[in-house]
Amino acid sequence: MKKRTVLLIGRYTKEECNLSMYKQNFFVYKIDELMDLKKIKKYDLEKIDAIAFKGHSKIDLEIMNKFPSLRIISNFGVGYDTINIDDAKKLNILVSFTPDILSDDVADMALALYLGVSRKLNNGYEWIKSGNWVSQGEMPLNKNISGSKCGILGLGRIGFEIAKRLEAFKTEIHYFSRKPKKVSSKWIYYNNPLELCTNVENLFISLKGGDSTNGFVSADFLRALGKDGIVINISRGSVIDENSLLDALESGKIYGAGLDVFLNEPRINQRFLELNNVFLQPHQASATKKTRKAMGELQFRNILNYFENGTPLTLVPELE
Ligand code: 8YV
Numbered sequence: 347m348k349k350r351t352v353l354l355i356g357r358y359t360k361e362e363c364n365l366s367m368y369k370q371n372f373f374v375y376k377i378d379e380l381m382d383l384k385k386i387k388k389y390d391l392e393k394i395d396a397i398a399f400k401g402h403s404k405i406d407l408e409i410m411n412k413f414p415s416l417r418i419i420s421n422f423g424v425g426y427d428t429i430n431i432d433d434a435k436k437l438n439i440l441v442s443f444t445p446d447i448l449s450d451d452v453a454d455m456a457l458a459l460y461l462g463v464s465r466k467l468n469n470g471y472e473w474i475k476s477g478n479w480v481s482q483g484e485m486p487l488n489k490n491i492s493g494s495k496c497g498i499l500g501l502g503r504i505g506f507e508i509a510k511r512l513e514a515f516k517t518e519i520h521y522f523s524r525k526p527k528k529v530s531s532k533w534i535y536y537n538n539p540l541e542l543c544t545n546v547e548n549l550f551i552s553l554k555g556g557d558s559t560n561g562f563v564s565a566d567f568l569r570a571l572g573k574d575g576i577v578i579n580i581s582r583g584s585v586i587d588e589n590s591l592l593d594a595l596e597s598g599k600i601y602g603a604g605l606d607v608f609l610n611e612p613r614i615n616q617r618f619l620e621l622n623n624v625f626l627q628p629h630q631a632s633a634t635k636k637t638r639k640a641m642g643e644l645q646f647r648n649i650l651n652y653f654e655n656g657t658p659l660t661l662v663p664e665l666e
Contacts, residue, residue, distance in 0.1 A: 349373060350653050351393045355380055356400025356422065361635045362642040371650060379403065383412065396420065396649045402611065407433040418658060420648040422641055424448055427555030427582060431664045440665060442648035442658035446503055447640040448632040453507035455631035456550055456580045459604025462625030463576055464491045469622060489574065489601055492516050497546035499539055501527050505552035509533065520546050543570035555582030565590035568600055575600040580631045583608040592617045595624060606631045
């Protein structure tokens with residue numbers, strides 16, 4: 347095999363990227379973020395055959411055109427909403443991703459957020475730390491979740507794992523997806539997401555990001571959940587109309603939100619920081635050592651397999 351050239355983009359931990367494995371197989375360039383592309387000479391950019399990408403900045407035609415030899419973009423993550431697949435198609439560039447291996451961790455995080463916001467775990471810790479427990483006694487009562495009705499928006503790999511976990515909490519499962527899925531007959535299907543929100547108390551969002559779902563969860567959905575409603579989001583900040591969510595949280599129109607993802611990460615809307623009915627995490631649902639290592643290995647193997655056998659192991663579905 348001709349030795350190919352790979353550009354690694356992103357801030358990888360040692361678990362996520364085995365640099366020596368890349369170097370054994372490829373000529374390697376490495377930058378921390380897309381903005382640093384300007385540090386690489388045009389002559390060198392033209393040699394790059396593959397990009398291993400970790401990040402959430404846009405990769406569109408303008409960027410892809412800088413790499414005349416580029417054949418594959420191997421994404422670190424299941425979400426690839428910032429990579430323009432139509433543009434990649436135009437230039438015959440393949441795009442691969444890392445599905446399945448992170449579903450358990452992301453679903454675990456969804457449940458952690460759910461418990462965190464419903465049982466006010468942040469507030470409980472603060473109650474101890476501030477001395478309120480001593481001076482005021484018990485903290486205010488909070489919301490029970492066992493036996494409640496939950497809606498899952500998007501029953502893909504991760505949505506399915508969330509639903510399975512919710513069953514252990516004696517939950518009645520309702521879900522929205524484009525088509526009914528072959529799942530437990532007890533799970534109730536909706537083809538109308540607003541109707542789903544009208545019939546459940548808590549909403550888990552596991553939709554794909556991107557143009558087709560931008561602002562999908564609107565003020566109407568939040569109103570339909572009502573004042574005891576909880577919103578959990580582990581997908582992308584863009585899928586919620588974030589200002590409407592903040593309004594609903596500030597005015598108590600819903601009970602709370604558990605969020606791992608936001609618009610404009612990591613510089614999130616400061617209004618979130620004033621709330622005491624949220625449980626927030628810095629986009630770390632897949633961030634366990636084991637899972638990130640597996641994601642990094644699959645990202646690498648996608649590139650290797652493409653050059654050895656003509657196809658990556660996990661191509662994005664639009665390009666299959
Ligand atoms: C990212 C994610 O990979 O898989 C996804 O879609 O959002 C995460 O697991 C992670 O944030 C690194 O960019």
